[in-house]
Every structure is written in structure tokens, then in C-alpha cells.
Amino acid sequence: MKTHTLLMPLDAHLHLRDGVMLENIAPLSAYSFSGAIVMPNLVPPVSSLVDIRAYKKRIMATVPNDYFEPYMTLFYENYDKNFLESVADEIIAIKLYPAGITTNSEGGVSSFDIAEMRPTLEAMSELQIPLCVHGETDGFVMDREAEFMSIYELLASNFPNLKIIMEHITTKEAVDMLDRFDNLYASITVHHLLLTLDDVVGGMMMPHNFCKPIAKRPEDLDALLSIALEAHPKVMFGSDSAPHPQEKKESCGCAAGVFTAPIALQLLCEIFEQYDKLDNLQAFVSDNAQSIYGLCPEFKEVILEKRAFSIPQKYSNVVPMYAGETINWAIQSVE
Amino acid sequence: MKTHTLLMPLDAHLHLRDGVMLENIAPLSAYSFSGAIVMPNLVPPVSSLVDIRAYKKRIMATVPNDYFEPYMTLFYENYDKNFLESVADEIIAIKLYPAGITTNSEGGVSSFDIAEMRPTLEAMSELQIPLCVHGETDGFVMDREAEFMSIYELLASNFPNLKIIMEHITTKEAVDMLDRFDNLYASITVHHLLLTLDDVVGGMMMPHNFCKPIAKRPEDLDALLSIALEAHPKVMFGSDSAPHPQEKKESCGCAAGVFTAPIALQLLCEIFEQYDKLDNLQAFVSDNAQSIYGLCPEFKEVILEKRAFSIPQKYSNVVPMYAGETINWAIQSVE
Numbered sequence: 001m002k003t004h005t006l007l008m009p010l011d012a013h014l015h016l017r018d019g020v021m022l023e024n025i026a027p028l029s030a031y032s033f034s035g036a037i038v039m040p041n042l043v044p045p046v047s048s049l050v051d052i053r054a055y056k057k058r059i060m061a062t063v064p065n066d067y068f069e070p071y072m073t074l075f076y077e078n079y080d081k082n083f084l085e086s087v088a089d090e091i092i093a094i095k096l097y098p099a100g101i102t103t104n105s106e107g108g109v110s111s112f113d114i115a116e117m118r119p120t121l122e123a124m125s126e127l128q129i130p131l132c133v134h135g136e137t138d139g140f141v142m143d144r145e146a147e148f149m150s151i152y153e154l155l156a157s158n159f160p161n162l163k164i165i166m167e168h169i170t171t172k173e174a175v176d177m178l179d180r181f182d183n184l185y186a187s188i189t190v191h192h193l194l195l196t197l198d199d200v201v202g203g204m205m206m207p208h209n210f211c212k213p214i215a216k217r218p219e220d221l222d223a224l225l226s227i228a229l230e231a232h233p234k235v236m237f238g239s240d241s242a243p244h245p246q247e248k249k250e251s252c253g254c255a256a257g258v259f260t261a262p263i264a265l266q267l268l269c270e271i272f273e274q275y276d277k278l279d280n281l282q283a284f285v286s287d288n289a290q291s292i293y294g295l296c297p298e299f300k301e302v303i304l305e306k307r308a309f310s311i312p313q314k315y316s317n318v319v320p321m322y323a324g325e326t327i328n329w330a331i332q333s334v335e
Numbered sequence: 336m337k338t339h340t341l342l343m344p345l346d347a348h349l350h351l352r353d354g355v356m357l358e359n360i361a362p363l364s365a366y367s368f369s370g371a372i373v374m375p376n377l378v379p380p381v382s383s384l385v386d387i388r389a390y391k392k393r394i395m396a397t398v399p400n401d402y403f404e405p406y407m408t409l410f411y412e413n414y415d416k417n418f419l420e421s422v423a424d425e426i427i428a429i430k431l432y433p434a435g436i437t438t439n440s441e442g443g444v445s446s447f448d449i450a451e452m453r454p455t456l457e458a459m460s461e462l463q464i465p466l467c468v469h470g471e472t473d474g475f476v477m478d479r480e481a482e483f484m485s486i487y488e489l490l491a492s493n494f495p496n497l498k499i500i501m502e503h504i505t506t507k508e509a510v511d512m513l514d515r516f517d518n519l520y521a522s523i524t525v526h527h528l529l530l531t532l533d534d535v536v537g538g539m540m541m542p543h544n545f546c547k548p549i550a551k552r553p554e555d556l557d558a559l560l561s562i563a564l565e566a567h568p569k570v571m572f573g574s575d576s577a578p579h580p581q582e583k584k585e586s587c588g589c590a591a592g593v594f595t596a597p598i599a600l601q602l603l604c605e606i607f608e609q610y611d612k613l614d615n616l617q618a619f620v621s622d623n624a625q626s627i628y629g630l631c632p633e634f635k636e637v638i639l640e641k642r643a644f645s646i647p648q649k650y651s652n653v654v655p656m657y658a659g660e661t662i663n664w665a666i667q668s669v670e
Contacts, residue, residue, distance in 0.1 A: 140531065140532070140533055140537070140552060140553055141532055141533050141536060141537040142477070142532065142552070196475065197475070197476055197477065198475055198476050200536060201476060201535060201536060201545060201549055202475070202476040204588040204589060204590065204591070205540065205542055205545045205588065205589040205591075206587075206588060207540055207587055208587070210536060210540050214536055217477070218475055249587075250586065250587045251585065252541075252542055252543070252584075253539040253540065253541065254540040255539065256539070256540075
């Protein structure tokens with residue numbers, strides 16, 4: 001049987017939520033990943049040292065028997081340097097949301113006033129705290145990410161020593177932006193390597209494929225695949241796995257988010273094998289994130305095998321992407 | 336109180352369905368419209384003289400007390416001339432669906448082979464039976480209509496005496512195509528004068544705004560508005576009002592179709608007044624269709640008044656567009 005081994009897989013962008021949802025889904029990531037960069041968009045957002053420590057503790061309590069490192073992030077606000085110094089050792093990055101752009105982002109940045117942001121972003125540069133960005137404007141849904149490129153330019157050129165990660169990129173424009181500034185990096189989800197808008201509203205309306213940023217055009221998908229499959233060193237896998245209870249996804253006005261955490265490695269094996277690029281998967285799911293963030297995860301070995309794997313209809317009350325469908329790779333063992 | 340009078344409003348593209356749904360919704364169109372061009376995509380489709388007569392009878396039975404003319408259409412197949420002669424007096428047009436492109440279109444045209452279609456389309460030209468077309472390819476959802484323009488070109492240039500109606504157009508490309516061939520016409524829905532893709536998946540996922548062709552980009556909306564508001568003589572209002580039971584719209588994998596029949600005239604008044612073009616509405620909702628199809632509807636006068644009108648949450652089991660929202664025009668009386 002064909003197998004493929006991944007060492008210390010990392011998820012560079014993960015929503016673990018809180019409460020019962022956290023308890024239900026954190027173990028799924030902890031099983032197959034060495035660690036994950038955990039998004040801070042709780043209600044209220046994670047924005048103090050107390051919040052960070054308490055949330056990390058709640059996460060760890062759900063996975064007592066697995067080795068799994070939650071790399072914590074802080075919700076971006078204009079913080080002063082003293083505060084940033086006090087939290088620098090406890091976070092991996094600060095996550096910036098434009099206000100109201102996605103789930104629980106109401107307290108985000110409402111205008112990109114560089115003068116106003118400068119003290120925070122300069123302190124982050126000095127303290128070597130990377131800035132993770134949800135890069136969308138409030139424009140037309142298919143243009144939001146492309147329109148945000150000018151803001152990436154502004155940030156990258158004004159703060160050349162700040163590591164900026166364009167999170168969950170979905171467009172050719174973002175791919176083209178990546179090499180224009182040394183300090184720009186990107187994460188890519190697995191669902192954006194598989195879906196276009198056709199899979200959301202091209203046939204029937206598919207709420208479980210609905211997310212923000214929305215899946216774009218076929219040429220965008222091709223551009224994302226090209227840099228993911230070559231494991232471009234500035235690009236890393238971040239699932240943006242975003243669970244919602246089934247009833248919230250399947251009712252009128254469904255919430256945005258695709259749930260992929262427990263099937264991400266299997267899907268990635270399928271994609272990379274399909275293009276004969278399995279050798280690059282290790283860099284995409286771990287090595288690149290290790291060097292971008294300077295991480296040293298403890299040893300974890302995940303062996304995947306090529307066999308039919310039927311994706312469960314649900315993980316507790318959350319419907320995963322491709323629920324009920326059969327894919328060609330499964331997890332054989334984790335050590 | 337400000338009022339606006341419309342004479343003999345016509346709906347140039349309407350889905351009346353069958354059975355209980357027909358009974359529930361046909362009276363809503365019959366109340367405010369003089370007549371409607373009724374789509375043939377039942378299961379099985381309306382494709383014989385017997386079908387046409389029986390369906391018309393079923394429609395008329397639901398509206399015994401209103402003056403309302405259902406102008407019948409036949410589902411396009413490659414028919415021979417004798418057959419077309421036998422039905423010519425009983426239909427207003429023939430409706431062509433590419434196979435599988437929308438609700439109940441499985442028996443449609445799977446390849447646009449002009450040689451194969453020529454006998455039918457030439458007979459239609461001679462018999463002066465217009466061809467109504469659902470113009471979408473099976474390509475990427477945002478490109479389907481634009482890609483279909485080459486097929487309109489092929490049809491319009493090969494059959495210059497055939498009246499071809501580009502149904503429910505949604506793109507700048509279709510607007511630009513309109514004046515390129517004398518024999519091309521178009522219908523436009525009210526929802527495509529109001530929605531873009533932002534209203535479908537830009538915020539949360541909105542199944543009641545989901546239809547085929549899907550609402551497109553802001554610049555497409557602008558192009559549609561420009562020809563509708565001027566009441567371009569080759570353009571007519573066709574609601575494409577397409578009811579589905581609430582549970583089919585609000586469950587996972589929701590069906591395509593926006594239900595507007597009972598609120599269309601009110602919304603049109605609102606739109607045309609907003610752009611100070613109320614004087615053109617009569618041509619858009621009746622006069623243009625009368626001259627394009629050569630119709631002489633009996634007298635019906637609909638007086639609309641400018642006052643708050645709260646759109647019902649449901650009409651029987653069907654949720655209309657903008658359910659629960661308040662608009663500025665209401666129907667005052669119908670005579």
C-alpha cells in the first residue's frame with residue numbers, strides 16, 4: 001500500500017472557538033497536527049495577557065493526551081509598546097481584521113491610517129511579532145481581496161521589518177503580490193486549492209463550501225495551486241478551518257466557514273499526489289511555517305496511506321467539507 | 336398621495352409550475368398582470384398540443400374571476416414543420432433551454448448544431464414563432480451568460496427572420512449584444528435590477544436571492560438598469576418569478592429561483608421613481624412586449640400608490656424576495 005509520511009504538520013491558521021465547540025473540535029486538530037496558529041476572534045476577542053493565557057489553558061485542557069501546541073495570537077488593536085513587550089513571549093503573531101469583514105470581527109480596524117497604526121506596527125517590528133492579516137475590503141465580493149492589495153503594499157513598504165502574512169489568499173492578485181515585498185508571506189487553505197465559486201453557487205447553493213474570503217475564479221485556483229504545489233518558501237498551509245454548528249450552516253443566512261481540520265492532511269495528499277508533487281507537501285504543511293515563524297515543534301509523525309476514506313457526515317455537530325464523499329487518502333497512524 | 340397608473344402590465348417570463356403550487360401562485364400574477372408568457376419547464380416539459388391545451392386549462396381554472404391571459408410556450412426540441420403549423424396558433428413562443436442548465440431543463444438542447452436545428456428554426460421563422468432562450472453555457476458561473484453570446488450570434492445571423500429573445504439577461508455583454516442584431520430582443524427581471532452577487536453570498540448566504548442566471552457584478556447591474564430605465568424598445572419586463580416551497584429554498588443545496596410575481600410592479604415603481612424614470616415604466620412593463628410579440632391584451636388598469644408596503648413573509652408556502660422588508664410603493668387598485 002502506498003504511504004506518505006509527514007513530520008510535524010502545522011496548521012498556520014485555525015479557528016478553535018470556545019466552550020463546547022472547542023472541546024469537540026480541538027482534539028481533531030491535536031490528533032494529526034503538531035501545532036496550530038490559533039485565531040483570536042472569540043466573543044469578546046483575545047486582546048489581553050489574561051485572555052491569551054486563559055484561552056491557551058482552555059485549549060490545552062481539551063487535549064490532555066496529545067502533543068499539540070496552540071500558538072496563540074492577539075486580536076489587533078493599536079496597542080502600546082509596553083503592552084506588546086509584556087505579551088511578546090506568549091504569542092506567535094497578532095491578527096488583524098478589517099472591522100466587520102468576517103465572523104466575530106466587529107472590533108477590527110475600520111480605517112488603515114498608517115500614522116495611527118505606526119506606533120503599534122513599529123513596536124511589533126522591533127519585537128519581531130508578525131502581523132497576520134485578513135485581507136479583504138468591504139467592496140464587491142469577488143474583488144475584496146484584489147482591492148486589498150494596495151493596503152498590503154502600504155503596510156509592507158511602510159514597515160519593511162514587519163513580517164506580514166496574507167492569510168488564506170484566494171486570488172491571482174495575492175499570488176502576484178507575494179514576491180513584490182520581502183516581508184510578505186501567505187497562508188493557503190486546502191479548500192481554496194479545491195473550490196471555485198462554482199462549488200458554492202454554480203449548481204445548487206452549497207453552504208458547507210461558503211466561506212470568507214469566498215472561493216474565486218478558475219484562474220485564481222490555478223494560481224494558488226501553482227505556488228502551493230511548488231511549496232513556495234513564503235507560503236504555508238493554514239486550514240482556516242472554521243466550525244459552525246450544523247443548524248447555523250444549513251439555515252437561511254448561513255454563517256461563513258468551511259470545516260476541514262480533520263480531513264486537511266488527507267485532502268492535501270490527494271491534491272499533491274494528483275499533480276505528482278507529494279515530495280513538496282512536507283514543506284507546505286510544516287517546514288515553511290517553521291522557518292517563517294521560527295518554530296521548533298516537538299516530534300510527530302503522521303503516516304497517510306492511499307486507500308478509500310469516506311468523510312464522515314459530521315464530527316459531533318459540525319459538517320465537514322465533502323461530507324459523505326470518498327477520497328483516496330486516509331491517516332494510517334500518528335506517533 | 337402620489338400614484339402611478341400602469342395599463343395592461345405584462346410579465347414576459349413567468350414560471351407558474353403545476354398542481355398545488357400553480358393554484359397558490361397563479362392568482363397572484365392574475366391579480367396585477369394582464370397576461371404572462373408562461374414557461375414550459377414542467378416535469379415532463381410542455382411539448383405537445385395536448386400538453387399546451389391541458390396546461391392552459393389548468394392555469395385558467397385557478398383564476399376564474401380575473402382577466403388574465405396565459406400566453407403559452409412550448410419546450411424547444413427539434414420539431415418538424417407540420418407539427419409547428421399545428422401548434423402555431425396556440426403558442427406565443429418556443430423556449431429553448433440548454434440541457435441541465437436550470438430547474439427542469441434536463442431535456443433541453445445539448446449541442447448547438449445549427450445544421451440539426453435548421454429545419455425547426457427555419458419553420459419557426461416562416462411561421463413567425465419567436466424563440467425564447469435561456470442563454471447560459473455550462474462554464475464558470477460568472478461567465479456562463481457572456482460565453483453564450485457567441486451562440487446568440489450564431490442563431491441571430493443564421494436565422495435573420497427569427498425573433499430571438501435573450502431571456503432574463505444579467506450581464507453587460509448581453510446588453511451590448513442587443514443592438515448588434517435586428518432580430519435580438521431581451522427580457523429583464525426585477526431582481527436583476529436590484530441584486531448583485533453581493534446580495535447572494537457577499538454577507539451571509541441568502542438563498543432567496545439565489546437564481547439562475549446568478550446576479551452578477553455591479554457594472555452588469557448598471558448596464559441592465561441603463562436599458563431598462565430608458566425602456567429600450569427591444570427590452571421588456573419578464574419577472575422569471577420562480578416559486579419553490581420554502582423548505583426547498585432554505586435547506587442545504589437550495590433550489591434556484593427568486594419569487595417576485597406579487598411584488599414586481601411595486602418594486603419596479605420604486606426603482607423607476609428612484610431614477611426619475613417613472614414615465615418609462617409603462618413601455619418597460621407592457622408596451623414593448625405588446626409590440627415585440629404583437630399582443631393586444633384586454634384592458635386592465637393598475638394604480639400604484641406611494642406608501643409604505645411591508646412585503647409578506649410568505650405567500651402560501653413561498654417566500655418572496657425581500658420578505659419582511661418595507662418598500663415605498665403598493666398596489667392601490669386594479670380594474
